[in-house]
Amino acid sequence: xxxxxxxxxxxxxxxxxxxxxxxxxxxxxxxxxxxxxxxxxxxxxxxxxxxxxxxxxxxxxxxxxxxxxxxxxxxxxxxxxxxxxxxxxxxxxxxxxxxxxxxxxxxxxxxxxxxxxxxxxxxxxxxxxxxxxxxxxxxxxxxxxxxxxxxxxxxxxxxxxxxxxxxxxxxxxxxxxxxxxxxxxxxxxxxxxxxxxxxxxxxxxxxxxxxxxxxxxxxxxxxxxx
Amino acid sequence: xxxxxxxxxxxxxxxxxxxxxxxxxxxxxxxxxxxxxxxxxxxxxxxxxxxxxxxxxxxxxxxxxxxxxxxxxxxxxxxxxxxxxxxxxxxxxxxxxxxxxxxxxxxxxxxxxxxxxxxxxxxxxxxxxxxxxxxxxxxxxxxxxxxxxxxxxxxxxxxxxxxxxxxxxxxxxxxxxxxxxxxxxxxxxxxxxxxxxxxxxxxxxxxxxxxxxxxxxxxxxxxxxxxxxxxxxxxxxxxxxxxxxxxxxxxxxxxxxxxxxxxxxxxxxxxxxxxxxxxxxxxxxxxxxxxxxxxxxxxxxxxxxxxxxxxxxxxxxxxxxxxxxxxxxxx
Numbered sequence: 127x128x129x130x131x132x133x134x135x136x137x138x139x140x141x142x143x144x145x146x147x148x149x150x151x152x153x154x155x156x157x158x159x160x161x162x163x164x165x166x167x168x169x170x171x172x173x174x175x176x177x178x179x180x181x182x183x184x185x186x187x188x189x190x191x192x193x194x195x196x197x198x199x200x201x202x203x204x205x206x207x208x209x210x211x212x213x214x215x216x217x218x219x220x221x222x223x224x225x226x227x228x229x230x231x232x233x234x235x236x237x238x239x240x241x242x243x244x245x246x247x248x249x250x251x252x253x254x255x256x257x258x259x260x261x262x263x264x265x266x267x268x269x270x271x272x273x274x275x276x277x278x279x280x281x282x283x284x285x286x287x288x289x290x291x292x293x294x295x296x297x298x299x300x301x302x303x304x305x306x307x308x309x310x311x312x313x314x315x316x317x318x319x320x321x322x323x324x325x326x327x328x329x330x331x332x333x334x335x336x337x338x339x340x341x342x343x344x345x346x347x348x349x350x351x352x
Numbered sequence: 353x354x355x356x357x358x359x360x361x362x363x364x365x366x367x368x369x370x371x372x373x374x375x376x377x378x379x380x381x382x383x384x385x386x387x388x389x390x391x392x393x394x395x396x397x398x399x400x401x402x403x404x405x406x407x408x409x410x411x412x413x414x415x416x417x418x419x420x421x422x423x424x425x426x427x428x429x430x431x432x433x434x435x436x437x438x439x440x441x442x443x444x445x446x447x448x449x450x451x452x453x454x455x456x457x458x459x460x461x462x463x464x465x466x467x468x469x470x471x472x473x474x475x476x477x478x479x480x481x482x483x484x485x486x487x488x489x490x491x492x493x494x495x496x497x498x499x500x501x502x503x504x505x506x507x508x509x510x511x512x513x514x515x516x517x518x519x520x521x522x523x524x525x526x527x528x529x530x531x532x533x534x535x536x537x538x539x540x541x542x543x544x545x546x547x548x549x550x551x552x553x554x555x556x557x558x559x560x561x562x563x564x565x566x567x568x569x570x571x572x573x574x575x576x577x578x579x580x581x582x583x584x585x586x587x588x589x590x591x592x593x594x595x596x597x598x599x600x601x602x603x604x605x606x607x608x609x610x611x612x613x614x615x616x617x618x619x620x621x622x623x624x625x626x627x628x629x630x631x632x633x634x635x636x637x638x639x640x641x642x643x644x645x646x647x648x649x650x651x652x653x654x655x656x657x658x659x660x661x662x663x664x665x666x667x668x669x670x671x672x673x674x675x676x677x678x679x680x681x682x683x
Contacts, residue, residue: 140633201636218462221512222540324543330631330638333509333613336570 143184143331143338146198146206148191156207160186163342164348172314184342195219195326205339206329210321211300215261222332223327224343228350234264236316238296239289239308245315248295250276258288259298268298268318280333286310305336360461360469365682368669372472373595374668378453378500379474381450386493388476391451394432395458398427404651406622414462421470431622431660434477439652448480454665466667468666475642475662479649482657483593487626487644488600490659494642495606501668503675504641506632508609509570512594513623516582518586519566523559525552527578536569538617557637567615573598575612590614595628624647628661634674 145155147170150230157167160181165280170186171178179186185204192215194208199219206221208228214222236257238245255276262280269276279294281287286306287296299308300321301314318327332339357363362373371679399415402425427433430453442449454474461467474497478490491508491609498506516537520530527577529552537546542564550558569575576591576598594612601607618627618641627643642661649656 199636220539223543224540225544327428328636329540330633330636331630333611333631334507334633335609340568 128160136202142180142182142186142281143205143335143342144334144341145174145181145184145186146184146194146203146208147188147190148194148208148323150191152191152207153188155323159227159229159349163345164349165345182347185270186195192216195221198326198328201330204328204335205325205344206309206323207323209300210324211261211264212321213324213326214264214319214321217263220329221326222329223324223326223352224332226338227323227325227346230287230323231352232300232302233290233314233320234261234318236296236298236318237289237301239347240311240313241301242289244289249322255296256294256299257296258285258294260285261298261300262319267318287311289320313339358469359497360467371672372665372669375501375665375672376474379663380452380454381499382493382500383474383476384498386450388450388452388478389439389533391434391453393427393430393437393453394454395426396424397427397433397436398565399423401436402427402432405435405648410563413456427455428459429457429475430455430475430662431477433649433650433651434479434660435645435658437609438477438656439478439649439654443654447481448478450476450478450485452476454573457542459594472665473640473662474600474639474665475660477660479656479658481643481659482646483625484596484600486659487597488604488606488655490603490642490661491597491610491628492606494630494640494661496662498609500628501663501672503632503639503668503671505634505675506609506630506671507611509613509616509631510594510597510610510626511613512627513617513625513627515566515586515590515614516563516617518589519563519584522584523588524554533563534617537615540567540615541633542567550607570613570615572611576615579614581593595624604662618643626659630661630663630674632671634665635671636665638664639671640664 157171160167165181165184169181170188177188189197191299192212195207195212195216197203197220198206206212207227211234245255254274257265257278258279258281260281262278265278285297287300290310291292307313310316325343327339362556413428416424418424434451437628438449456470456472458470461469471574476490476493478486481489516534519534525533536548546560546564549555549563566579566582569579576595579591598607601610616627616629622645623643624646625644629641630639634637640661640663644659646657649658
C-alpha cells in the first residue's frame, strides 16, 4: 500500500451514508433498483439541477459514472454504483467491489468496418494495429494479453468516427444493442468482456460503517434478485 | 521564477512544519515512554539487501548505481532496514528489542494520482516478542500514539494474514489459482472472488459462500464466534490466535479501538499472523498499518519473532485537521 494524500476526503462517520449515483445510461436502472431496495429516489427523478439529494437513510450524490471511483476512493462518497467498464479502466483506484447489480449489461468489444480487412492487414504487414478508444487501459491490457502490438489512440467523443475517416484501423468500445455500430457501418470482431453495474465501497467506510454498508448491500442484493 | 520539484514530493513551510513537529514530538514521546529507543538508518541501501526483506516488491522503486557500479536503492519502508540493522548490530542481543523511528520512505507513484513519492512515517518495531503478548504490546503502543495525536475516533483493524492462505490450502487450492483468489481478496473484489472460486474444481457452493462470508466478517469479539461457526482448521487456528491477542488487549484495557476484521489483507510480502490497519472516520484513506512478520528477521539470518506498525505522518496530520471542531466544514 502506498499513501495517497491528495483528494483524501472525509469518510464521515456521522449522518446518512453517501451513495454515488451515476448519471447517464445507468441512471434509470440505478434509481429503479434503489426504489426496489426501499430507498425513495423521487427527489432525484425530477428536473432539478441539484447534484445532491436526500433519500431517507442515504444521501444520493449524482455524478458522471467515470467519476464514481474517484469520489468513492477518496471517501467523499461512502459507497457508489458504476459500470464494470469504468472499474476496469480505473483498476488502480482502490475501491471495494461488493456486488454485481446485473443491469446496464453491455459488452466491451473490438470492432472494425464491415467487410474491411484493414485490422488483419495492418497486423500482418505493419506488425501493429491502430485502435481508437475511450478505454485505453482496457484496450492495452486486452491486446497485451493476446500477444498483439497496438497503437492505442485515446479519443473522448464518438469513437465510431475514427475508423470511418482513417484515424484508426478499429475501435475498442462499449456496445449495448449494437445499433450505433451498425448505423456506422461497423461490426463486432472480438468480444473482450461483459460489463454490468457494480456496487462499490470506500475501504474505510467499509470498516467503520460496517453495519450500514452490509445492510445496504443485503438490500441491494435482494432487490437485484427480484 | 518557478523551479519545479518532482511530482509526489513537496516543500514544507513553517506553519505546517510547526504542526508536524508537534505531532512528531507527541508520537515520539509515547514511543520513548514505553521503552522504544529511536534509531536512524540510511535512506540509501544496497538494493540486494532491501530485496532480501521484501522479495515481492524486489527492493526499492528508485534504484541507481554508485561510482563503484554498485546497485543502490531508496528504502520503501523502515521495517526492512530495521530488520537488517537488528541482524547486523544486535545479532547476539538478548530479550526483546524495542526500536522506534521517524523517517522518510520512498515509493513509486502512479501518474496523476496525487500519490506521494516521499512520505514520512513514525513507527515502532518490537523484535523478539512472540504473539500474542508482543502483538498486544504493539497495539497498545499504537493505541496510545493515536490518543496522543488526538484522534479519539480512530479505529484499529486487526486481521490475520495467514487465514486465507491456510484456508485455501485446506480446501486443496494451490498454485496460480490460490494467488488469483488471494489477489481478489486483497483488493476486496467480491464479484471477482466469487467468479474465481466458481472456476476452481472441487470448490463447492458451500465453500465458496464460506470464503466470501469470512472476508466480510468485521466488528467486535462476536466476529470470532461467527467465524468459528463457519468451521475449518484454518479458521479455528486464526480465530484462536486473534482471540488470544484480543484477550491480552482486554486485560491491558486497550481493546476499545480494536475491530476484528477477518477480511483484512495487506499487500506487503512479509506479513505473517496478525495484521493491523488504522482508520479515522475523518479520512477516506488508511492512516497506517503493521502487524507481525515472524519470518522477516530469518531472511537476514536471525530467527526472531517481530511485530510493528507505521503511521503515515502527513495523513495523521490531515485527520487531526479534520477532527478539530469545525475542521472539516469551513475549509
